[in-house]
Amino acid sequence: MLTLGFMTLNLKTEAGYFTEIARRAKEHEIICYRFIPSKFSPLTEQIEGERFDPDKDAWVEEQFLIPSILYDRCFYGHDLHSRQCKGIVNWFKTKDKIQFLGFGLPNKLMLYEALTKSKLAPYIPRTIQARSSEQVYQLLQDKRRIILKPTDGSGGSGIYSIELYNKEFIVKTDKMTHQVSRTFKSKSTLLSWLDRILSKADYMLQPFLSLQNERNQPFDIRALLQKDQFGHWSMIGKGIRQGKEGGIVSNLNYGGIAINFEEWLANLDERKRRFIIEEIDDILTSLPTILETQFPPLFELGVDIGIAKDLSIWILDVNSKPGRKVLLETKPELKDFLYESPLLYAKFLQERRPEPYERERVISD
Known part of the structure; x- marks a missing residue:
């Protein structure tokens, strides 16, 4: 039977989305699992995670082999666990016997x-890499207002608007509940702040667009x-x-x-x-x-x-x-389709190219 595995860094992340897909999986003869990549053991090739039990309408803890097809929904940060999981997922992608629903995009x-x-x-x-605080300052002198974005960001987090106005530098960033604004009155204080920001992550620069x-x-x-x-x-x-x-x-x-x-x-x-x-x-x-x-x-x-x-x-x-x-x-009328579409495409992939790993699973059982 086709098995579909949801990968995430926290089992609570997108739990509702995964559950809705899993509830519809039985009629497609698909078993759904969810797991954190760091729970994979390369020695046993077993994963500690959860399987969706349609009879109980609940996720149950279980150890299992790598599912036939993986649905990667990992959103990485800069913490140690993110780096660990990203390395494991990248390793999965090098293995011909492991199939992904989609392989994702670069930064x-x-x-x-x-x-x-x-x-x-x-x-x-127009987009360039932010290589230094001085480079950011020079672009700001030319454009008067620019956007600083993390190259690996998602969900709108970590985006800064930097504006040169009346010889002062106004920096703004949106938070979930409010906007934070800071004003730097000199080039040196702005550069000092930029040095701290650029040391924490990779950023890119874009002109501010009136959107x-x-x-x-x-x-x-x-x-x-x-x-x-x-x-x-x-x-x-x-x-x-x-x-x-x-x-x-x-x-x-x-x-x-x-x-x-x-x-x-x-x-x-x-x-x-x-x-x-x-x-x-x-x-x-x-x-x-x-x-x-x-x-x-x-x-x-x-x-x-x-x-x-x-x-x-x-x-x-x-x-x-x-x-x-x-x-x-x-468009609430799309709800059922949105939850079913990953299952339909997973079946297409399985029918198009039966996985060697699935055949090995049957033999070993």
Whole structure:
């Protein structure tokens, strides 16, 4: 029987999502497991984790072999456990007998560099690696306002707006409940702060783009793409993420709200509406193919698209481990499909290429 394993750094992370998928797995003859990569033993090739018991409608502790297909939902930080788990997952990816639902994307800087060499280059904000505090300062002198982003960030965390205004330097970052703002009155104090930030993680620099609505709220379009049961890319849906007034990010975790895309679009005049639809459709049609010619196979993509006040269109982020909250809130009719689609694609992968590891499992049993 096909087995599907959910990998995460904490069994409580996305527990609801995994449970909803697992509840639908029995009718597809799939057994679902969830585990933390660090619980894998290379000596026994056994994992300490949990199996979903459909009769009990609950997860039960169990030791098991590596499932037939792995669904990687690990979100790494800079802590020791994250590094340990990332190393194990990368090791899994080197093994031909271990199959992934999707292999994921590299860090944001590498992703932007790849896209700037494609037909989508006009939609990519100019992006460079932040190599030193002096470099950041020089760019700030030229652009007056810039964005500092972690190259391995997710969910809108760790993003800073830095602005030169009246010979002072204003730094802002959004937190889950509020915005933090600091003002540096001299170059030396700014550089000192930048040195501390850049020593903790890798960052990249982008120009500040005016992506706010008429109420000064940051907003963007979140689109979800997935492969279907035939292995073809499909547009699942789009929604609007709208952040707090004066905020930097629109992420729902930082106080943003989800708005129905079609309702938002209906409020625009016909010329703007047609232009936006055509531009976004062109981006979303081209993007999966471009990525899969340069990176390993994927299963799903969350694409964040910004629209500036001058109607310029920007690809803000592409995530191979997207959330579903925007669509679940704005298109609840998609709920069953969103929970079933990983199962359908897992079956496609299994039927397309039976795994040697699964055959070994049967023999050893």
